[in-house]
Amino acid sequence: MTRINVTVDGVTYEEDVEPRLLLVHLLRDRLGRTGTPIGCDTSNCGACTVMLEGRSVKSCSVLAVQVDGQDIVTVEGLASGGTDWHPMQRAFHEEHALQCGYCTPGMIMAAIDLLKDDPDPSDEAIRKGLEGNLCRCTGYTNIVRAVRRGAHSMSQDPEAAAAGARSAEEL
Amino acid sequence: MIPASFDYVRPASLEEAVAALDGAGEEAKVLSGGQSLLPLLRMRLSYPSVLVDVGRLEELRGIRDEGGHLAIGAAATHDEVVRSPLVNAECPLVALATATVADPAVRHRGTFGGSLAHADPAGDLPAVAVALDMEFVIRSSSGERIVAARDFFVDYLETALAPGEIITEIRVPKLGDGWGFHYEKFHRTAQAWATVGVAAAVRVSTQGGRHIEEARVGLTNMGSTPVRATEVEAAVRGAELNGQAGTNGSGGGGSVNGHPRSQEGAAPGNGNGAGSAPHGGPGPRGALRQASELAAEGTSPPTDLHGGPGYRRHLARVLTYRALGTAARSALGG
Missing domain, CATH: 3.30.465.10 (Uridine Diphospho-n-acetylenolpyruvylglucosamine Reductase; domain 3)
Structure with missing residues (x-):
């Protein structure tokens, strides 16, 4: 067992973990963050995408021991004050950018990540930015629309947009 | 899947990492980002005794x-x-x-x-x-x-x-001035491995007509190791890029006779001749095309779900032509 400290959605945890424990299993099985699903388990589908130190990663392809001392935000940490949806969550809701919803947490995290580099992306840039995230309901058209709407909202409301990046102290 | 058990160390320096590897024997593995290694571990294709994590050094x-x-x-x-x-x-x-x-x-x-x-x-x-x-x-x-x-x-x-x-x-x-570059990758879906890929670097001279002075070509997934397409490199040396004597009707201008991709319209399997006889005449398009025909020489491409050796050889020729053309255009500032 290896002892790790990790901050997830603003809360710091100390956990003893086996080195082989995957980050996604730490999040789901130990910390109860079941908002992050396991899709393909082969780093193809992106359903398990979370922010690690502010950038998107696939949590099925990271060991829990590798994130010792680092900061993670899951889809459950996006809503400010735990109640008001992040503008990107709202945009996915308003544009009906989901059918079964399984890919949605990863899509939202990847979308927020892509806006960090390109706050006003073209449809092509959105499709390219989400290339690591698969939707098997084939709902990509509405997903692209939602990311565009989310980008617009975030440019209008930077404070809400920053919620996902809040650290433990702020929350 | 869950990987088999292993030990984990995160050394604080390169020196410590080397010492850790030294003490751990043949079954130790270096872990950095883990994006290749972790899938192998999860699929139980690899059973290291200890991972030495150097990702934060x-x-x-x-x-x-x-x-x-x-x-x-x-x-x-x-x-x-x-x-x-x-x-x-x-x-x-x-x-x-x-x-x-x-x-x-x-x-x-x-x-x-x-x-x-x-x-x-x-x-x-x-x-x-x-x-x-x-x-x-x-x-x-x-x-x-x-x-x-x-x-x-x-x-x-x-x-x-x-x-x-x-x-x-x-x-x-560093290669210096006058070079253009391109990486042409053919893959089935956005984030899939390359079925075949071609890395091209081309140095273009504008002295005495635009021509290729030197080229480097590397092939992805055309054998058990990456391949250097030396025959293409030799054949393409001296190829004119916008000679007035283009005999194949391609418009010239300042470009390398337009975009190879659009000229050729050759998605695999369109019946355009799977790289049989060299295409084109002695004009510039013909020179790049003829050199690219050599791209699969001496290769042993693998077979998988996405294609066999013949298909991959065809891809290598087509993609080499595209990569050389795009690299040459970029050398000319296009």
């Missing part, structure tokens, strides 16, 4: 200008490489190819040295390494050695790295 990160070459830290992430102003300015082919590796989330974690050490011939970086004659700086408890890319890739997923050795940096020679 500052000594292995960063990208430095060393005059004649860039030194890319082995644990620099793909994302850092793609964003690096130095890499984009001095070794653009590296940035172009790295930007096609997997997807953004994988590029945030995966590392330049890790991807090369994994040595998957379907990976994008090994072909670039052999095309640009990169050098690997390798450390172990017995000191440091430097291995040229052509000697580094030994076989499928096998490199010249011995147990106890770790790549610390990769040296990428």
